[in-house]
Amino acid sequence: MAGNGRDRVDIPEVNGQAMLSAHEALAVVLQIRAGELCVLLWRRALPPCEGEWALPGGRLGTEEDLGASIRRQLAQKVDVRDLSHLEQLETRSEPGRDPQRRTLATAYLGLVPAHIDPVVPDDTGWHPTVDLPAIAFDHASIVRSGRRRLRSKLSYTNVGFALAPPEFTMSELSGYYRAALGHDVAATNLRRVLLRRGQIEETGHSVPSGRSGGRPAALFRFRAREMEVTDAFAVLRPPGQA
Amino acid sequence: MAGNGRDRVDIPEVNGQAMLSAHEALAVVLQIRAGELCVLLWRRALPPCEGEWALPGGRLGTEEDLGASIRRQLAQKVDVRDLSHLEQLETRSEPGRDPQRRTLATAYLGLVPAHIDPVVPDDTGWHPTVDLPAIAFDHASIVRSGRRRLRSKLSYTNVGFALAPPEFTMSELSGYYRAALGHDVAATNLRRVLLRRGQIEETGHSVPSGRSGGRPAALFRFRAREMEVTDAFAVLRPPGQA
DNA sequence: CAGGTTTGTGCCTGCCAGACAAAAACCTGG
DNA sequence: CCAGGTTTTTGTCTGGCAGGCACAAACCTG
Incomplete structure (x- = not known):
């Protein structure tokens, strides 16, 4: 416990190489498909776990950081331009x-x-996150971790923009939220909440509502396409901001 | 973009060793000291950045995971049993x-x-997070990242337990919150909020209040010593739970 | 016991979210 | 063209929670 200023040499190392380890970047890519929250999985062609489903990703390159690495590797699975949001998980x-x-x-x-x-x-294919197939390594728990992150952030950020198309009706949007959250979301409340928070706005356009008539639905868009945190839930605010 | 099932070999690698990298665990250890939020820094004895302040930590061992590694390495700086909370940052x-x-x-x-x-x-020493000294590498931004995480979690979890002693008065607790959040926190509101959330409870004891008299303060304790998320801020709740 | 100090309680206001009902806008079939 | 059905939109009501404030309670000192 005495500080001799040379603590680092205490760290066990078998030899110079033993301290090095392989590092890979993985991605939990989620999308709402047919009303269900789905994750992109890849069937492994190489051992270990050959033939099993796994998260896309792979080894970190020598001159790239993890973000660049996962973008590069995802480009082999999906068009990277399709990604509306990417953040580090764990x-x-x-x-x-x-x-x-x-x-x-x-x-x-x-x-x-x-x-x-x-x-x-x-x-490569999309799989509903409810009812996942057998997944290699610890990837199943990583998928659950990603889904948990998305669900929390839907509450206190504007990540919704990353799930929705550029323009959408409130029915559609509440469908995305329902799929992602796993429970019903009333379109009428969602509208008021997101409007008050300034996350969405009306485009001015509208579309005739579906097959069997009904009032035409107004189109909305998200005001920002980057993630922002809602302060509505920063309890313990600074004084004078009740 | 064609899926030939052998994507992994596309990853650039100079040679077998080039894919390997050194990996270290670092820790932003925070504590309220004298009414200020402080971080534990260590003066580096070895190059690079010899003599500069840096976060404690070091190389990952061969048979330990990152959590075990940072605990082991922190044992050289502070008694690990003193840590009331530890979580991965980024x-x-x-x-x-x-x-x-x-x-x-x-x-x-x-x-x-x-x-x-x-x-x-x-x-090794404690430094107020407002007014940090020069810090090596990207460690200064990591400190800010840790402080940000603590501040958010004080709002929607019970992490407060990790800052406070086993028993405390509301004045003391609001002092810890003020130091961590960087703004005033009214003891009376804090009390009501944390009581309603069920995070704290009265111990039944009380202590005479300070130097110049005044009503004796009741002692409180946190009900849990593990982190729990407050659902009070899960907006977009499942229906029927208004 | 009077005055000062600190803590605890109660009340008020404002905001936000969920539920519900009614109105608006549209379609289809007769 | 009108009646009935469907979907969206608007408005209202309610309940909960948090911040501010005033007052009461409890204690100390002189």
Whole structure:
């Protein structure tokens, strides 16, 4: 416990190489498809876990950071331009998580708006997050972690913009929220909440409402296309801001 | 973009070793000291950045995960049993963040309750987060990131337990909140909010209030010593839970 | 016991979100 | 063209929560 200023040499290291480890970037790419929140999975072609479903991603390159790496690797699965949002999730480091070699993985959360249907390779597909197939490594728990992050952020940020197309009716939007949150969301309340928060605004246009008539729906858009935090839920505000 | 099932081999790698990188765990350890939110910094004894202040931490060992690693390394700075909370913050991976070699760093947020004064080595000290000294690498921005995380979580979780001693008066507690949040927090409101949320409860004891008389203050304690999320701010609740 | 100090309680206001009902706007079929 | 059905929009009501403030309670000192 005495500080001799040379603490770093105390760290166990078998040899110079033993301190090095493989590092990969993974992505939980989520999209609302047919009213369900789906995740992009890739069928592994190489061992370990050959043939099993896994999150897209792979080794970090020598001259890129993790964000650039996952964008590059996702480009092999979906058009990167389709990603409306990307944020770091967490880093998994359990020594046994990859049975073959020590591998650290930094997971990202990526979102694709609902109106896009990206071209994906044959070995890649979308799977509803309720009712996931068997998934390799610890990737299933990473998917749940990503879904949890999305669900919380839908409450206190404007991430909704990343799930919705540029213009949408309130019925459509409440459908996206319902799919992502896993429970009903009343369009009328959602409208008032998001309007008051200044997250969405009317475009002025409207569309005839569906098959069986009904009042035409007004079109809305998100005012920002970057994530912003709603302060409405910053309790314990500074005084004078009740 | 065609899926040939062998995507991983596309990843640039100079040679087998180039894909490997050094990985370290860092910790932003925060504590309220003398009414100020302080961070634990360590004066580096080795290059690069010899003699500069930096976050405590170091290389990941071969058989430990990041959480175990940062706990082990913090044991050289503060008694690990003093840590009331520890959570992963984020992973930094910019290629140039360490001028000497490619190093990834996963930062953790650690908290020490206010009543403890851990023994720290000579090369280690507490610094107010307002008015930080010059700090090596990207560690200054990591400190700000940790402080931001603490501030948000004080609003929608019970992390307060990790800043406060086992028993405290409301005046003391509002002092901790004020120091952490950076603005005044009225003890009377804090009391009502935390009581309603069920985060704190009265112990039944009380202490005579300070030097110049005054009504004796009731003692409170946090009901839980693990982090729990307040649902009071889950907007967009499931229906039937207004 | 009077005055000062600190803590605790009660009340008020304002804001926000969920539920519900009524109005508006449109379509289809007779 | 009108009646009935459908969907969206608007408005109202209610309940909960948080911040501000005033007053009461409890204690100390001189």
